[in-house]
Amino acid sequence: MSTKHPIIAVTGSSGAGTTTVKHTFEAIFHRENVNAAIVEGDSFHRYTRDEMTKLIEEAERAGLRGISHFGPEANLVEELEALFRAYGKSATGRHRSYIHDAERAARTGLPMGSFAEWEDLPVGTDCLFYEGLHGALVTDKVDVARHVDLLIGVAPTINLEWIQKLHRDTRERGYSPEAVQDTILRRMYDYVHYIVPQFSRTHINFQRVPVVDTSNPFIAREVPTLDESMVVIRFKDPRGVDFPYLLRMIHDAFMSRANSIVIPGGKLDLAMQLILTPLIWKLMERRREAI
Template sequence: MSDLQGDAPRHLPFVLGIVGDSGSGKSTVARGVRELIGPARVSTLELDDYHRYSRAERQELGLTPLNPLVHNLALMQEHLQLLRRGRPVRNRSYDHTDGSFGPMRTLEPEEVVLARGLLGFPTDELRSVYDLAVFLYPEPDLLFRWKLRRDTKSRGYTEAEVLKSIARHLVDSKLYVLPQADRADLVVRYEIPDWEAPDTEVATTLILRRAAADAVRSDGIHSLGAHVAMEDGEGGDLTVRVASTLPREVVDAWGRDRFPETYDQAAFGTYQDEAGEEGHLVPLAFTEILIADLTQKLRRPTESLANAAGSAV
């Protein structure tokens, strides 16, 4: 395996977690990050594959997919540790169309292992397996809007079915999903000024911690101008505020500078708009570029694959 920015030295896989509530934009952001890094360099681990029960079984038990009891967290951690050491894993697949399980499949770790799902780091022990933990945290009104839009326009649910699902999930979201934000290296907050505001007025606040904060602070994003503000917080945290008015051409220039071989301005910051068509959000493109850039900067130091394979994480 080669470094993301060139050939040798060799690195172990970088484990990136993109976690958030249902409808928070995990698939959208993960797709953008994967395309920036290069699809051939990224293995995607679907954390929903670690469900213990099918959708029908969950309904019989009265459990939502947000409850940790639904997930085989021990197997998830074991597989993440194996992937982190460069070892393949096998697991059955979860089918979102009918909530059933598919055949067993093998995942080979590439340079980056991108783990995506509802519960990626619900415990400190699981959190320790990730090199970069990202939590997507739209404010409630926006999350409601995006989930309702996705499930009715893309997944075939009625509005009444989605509203019932949201109501049933609220308690478990507060108990189990949202607390993961406290363990994340990067928390992405999407915000709108009021309920009537269109998606084009979405602003983004990013809270960076630990090495992620240091990487952005030392590298700087000052070239993006007054529409992006950085503010130091307590304990070394860094807050980055991205205005909805950030010009698209500024972000495109930044993306081309960081990823000259893979950046395509038409492919990043794309999402499903109010009409169910493909739209573009500049703060979303900014977030995708930042996560991919951090993935490059935070690669673990060169290690001996043989030594690492023989040691526990």
């Protein structure tokens, strides 16, 4: 953790909705005139898409479980921790971009599933913002979570997560439904051992719960909308959280536990604005005082 150079991380699995939370943070940064260095977690994958495919096929031919992006073997987790450490110390560090889609490939001239070159973070930023799979990762070799000042978890119910992933990967990334199902199955060990434990380390978790039938996610024609969902917001430390204010401001919200508030899904952006903006104010105020 760093008072002068704070780090904010949004962590969650593929298809969980971390990108939506990223957009909310970007809106807050813009409104509050916060100059954030933004890092995508996918940029710390170890292998290109073609290299991953080859490694998985070789493992399966040998009767083994192929590696997945959820696990540390397929990611540069030591480099990620090094980035967080360097930023917390001196607001420096290196990152790169992962070429997810055709739009970014056309813009960069690089093939989909590859990486741009490593480059230095911009100079003079107010904070580092990370969005990806491993913002709160702890293993026997790395402790990424200890460097983060504000940790946000995004963890929809598992069937909803799968529906979102299926629709995104088939419609936006060109995968077949069968290929996406195979990926989900191959990732399950790493999901249980490396993704789920992170949500016990986060300061705030946002968990979307659909109120429509998602019992068979592999045949769902549409992703449940926010208005067809409730969102459970859990605070690791509820001290200092103004729950009466949130209940007044968010219509139909209610407390389910002493550290949890439940809101209509359509109010998610409002809730994130109300909850996260004061936390960013606090980080920036501490930074100004330290400088």
